[in-house]
Amino acid sequence: MGTKKETVIRTKELTKKFGDFIAVDKISFEVHKGEIFGFLGANGAGKTTAMRMLCGLSRPTSGEAEVAGIDVYHNPEDIKKNIGYMSQKFSLYEDLTVLENIKFYAGIYGLTDKQIKDKSEELITKLDLQSQANTLVSLLPLGWRQKLAFSVAIVHQPKIVFLDEPTGGVDPSTRKQFWDMIYDASERGITIFVTTHYLDEAEYCDRICIMVDGKIKALDTPYQLKQNFKVDNITEVFYQLARTAKRGDD
């Protein structure tokens, strides 16, 4: 990461309060174009809230944030055009077929009919789903579903894609394939903002950020973090930081 790259996410003292409860407490960071940015934290550390603010779904209480060059206060709707989003819990319509899902998402992001057709074919070929194009998504194995969901989330070539625990419950082999797709996307210049509970996956990120009690407690490359904490894996780093947590879940 030697050369200075374009910044696509920039936050400064970004804060979100729910009443007296400070869910996100003055977080400041920058994410560069094409970077794989891991966002880690224990349950309730404020990851989801921070992610929602960046996606334009939740209005910050104070601080600044710019996503894809757009201010989250003034144009949250414009942000949505520039990002993709995928979570473990919700991603695809299970009662629609593979093809219908692709068409639907491509459609809401305003792709033309021609583009939709080309994209659908491209995706299905790439995912090796030719024989299952007209299968209901609910009948696909979870791993396939998640891979499809990711492809759909970046179907409109967003600048940034937010992945909220994308690989939960997926078998290890498919998880690896999933990460291959993430690398691919990153090489095409899509910035990846990802949360995960699998700490080995944190090692695959260019940089990781660990949140504890709403604050950023560590932000660096996996290598540097391990050096700083004098341990040989990210899990240990995480333990050391998360142990200091005082508050529970939201």
Add this chain to the structure above:
Amino acid sequence: MKQFLSFISKEFSHVFRDRKTLLMLFGVPVVQIVLFGFALTNEIKNSNIVIVDNAKDLASQQIITKLASTTYFKISRELMNASQIDAAFKSGDIKLAIVFPANFYTDLLHTNKAQIQIIADASDPNTATTLTNYVNGIIADYQSQMNATIDVPEQINLDVRMLYNPDLKGAPNFVPGVIAMVMLLICVMMTSISIVREKELGTMEVLLVSPFKPLYVILAKAVPYLVLSLINLTVILLLSYFALGLPIKGSLLLLYAVSTLYIITSLALGLLVSTGAKSQYGAMTLSLVGMMLPTMMLSGYIFPIENMPLVLRILSNVVPAKWFYIIVKDVMLKGLGFSYIWKETLILFGMTVFFLTLSLRNFKTRLE
């Protein structure tokens, strides 16, 4: 037994901690009754009525004077025959007609009995009832004045005829309708949702794996809603008595007994819904579309069953609310005793047994 009680107390905790739902359960019937009560107690003034005085004697004159001294009526006195009265109603000129028979006072003196015929335009049931009640009150007042001075009480019978809408669809009938709906709402919807919620939470699996008998799980779910329904019934009855001035003419005990039977039917239906639904949302849809809609349409509470096509009339027989509605109307409004409603009660009882058996059989002690 201790397990069972603990289960019930837990169910009550759920009910009382979900303030919004609780508010809705008690709020909806109260709002409905109060709104209706408000519409009812709007005083009616200067209504056009016609008095056909075939008697022209002392008693009829006294009553007419009494009627005229109020602000309720604008009285015209004409001698009309039946068809003329009918025409006057049809043209909308009059809301009510009072007919004194010839020899009214003589009858009253000699036989201690006389009759006055009251004909009302019941196409507007509220007004018709209110006006009839006014006349009723005034004549009752007259009677008590008369009887204060003589030894043998005299009795004036009122022969009330409601034109166009003999069953008076409206005001008083609204209350039994609300009762039927609210019981169904609580029992079917709330019961099924609360059971399905346990499935969603995964707690049902644990309960099934416990030594606690599945049948008791069901019973424990049912008890709080039975109690809630009875409380709600009481609230509705109190409101309808105090706000609408609607007395319960029949036996209160009978009313509660029959309501309990209907509640059990509804609980069984709720259980049946819960066995078919996979999510709380599904349970709600199934209860609303599958239970509430037919009840509203086919119980006779909104649309008179007599006017329906044959198919719907036949179909209405399988709606438990229809029978409950008839029973409540008979007991509450007409003051009839069990000997008059045993048929409907028996049908309802049969349905209860049927649905209860069906739902208990469908409730599995295992998953799937």
Add this chain to the structure above:
Amino acid sequence: MSAAITLDHITKTYNKGATMAVDDISFAVEKGELFGLIGPDGAGKTTIFRLLTTLLLPDKGTGTVVGNDIVKDYHKIRGIVGYMPGRFSLYQDLTVEENLKFFATVFGTTIEENYDQIKDIYGMLEPFKNRRAGKLSGGMKQKLALCCALIHKPEVLFLDEPTTGVDVVSRKEFWEMLKRLKAQGITIMVSTSYMDEATLCDRIALMIEGKILSMDTPANVIKAYPEKLYAIKSSNMHGLLKDVRANEDILTCYAAGEYIHLSLKHEGKESEAQLLNFLQERGDTDLIFKETIPTVEDCFIRLLGNKDGNKEGNRN
């Protein structure tokens, strides 16, 4: 030692046979053992739990829990097992204490009577006993759920994915609790999709699509890994992975933490040197290359590869 749980050729399908959930599975769990079912979602783990807790009937085969038949003696089984279903979330609107009290009563006991059984775990929750379960953190919820499953001193404990969605710190704590319970002699059957948790079990069964791929102690499962496994890293991991894949001698390769794990078609110094040469020619710098001990995850991926004719590992 006698078996606490046995499964004998158990098969279970859904949708009238259309979906195979558990495919002719047989195994036994000894008394006092901590047995892990390891596999992704849809592997059939939950179905096995439901069969053993008598919530489902098998299509074929028989099973026992502490000598009781899972079909005939279901009532007996329901009295002696503790069960924590997947996505079990307690009553959110009841407090910690109310939840526990309720489950205690349902199982015909009281908190006081069995306090010693749960005091280790409940001790951590007691300061929050008047808090509603819905307001607890993920880790605390798991602890409460475990207390609820333990309150009647079960002989066998079934825990279906107890650590899914729980952060690493809470997961670690949870496994420490399981170890203490095991020390008390309770047989525990636990499932997880986190491969790193597998090594904490006495024995594991690696499952996928209703079948058991391998069943043994974690050490033996690892020992059975057929090839030499290497770990490699460089200054540019994305590029390295692509380059490694391009090499013809690669059998499997995938990212594993900070390294890339790979195995070679031809083992030996020569092949290793050839690979390093190949990579250096392609411009990979700061290479660290070493032999490594496989993890359970490596074994799982290897077994998956076997199953699918070895195409999974190399698919791009």
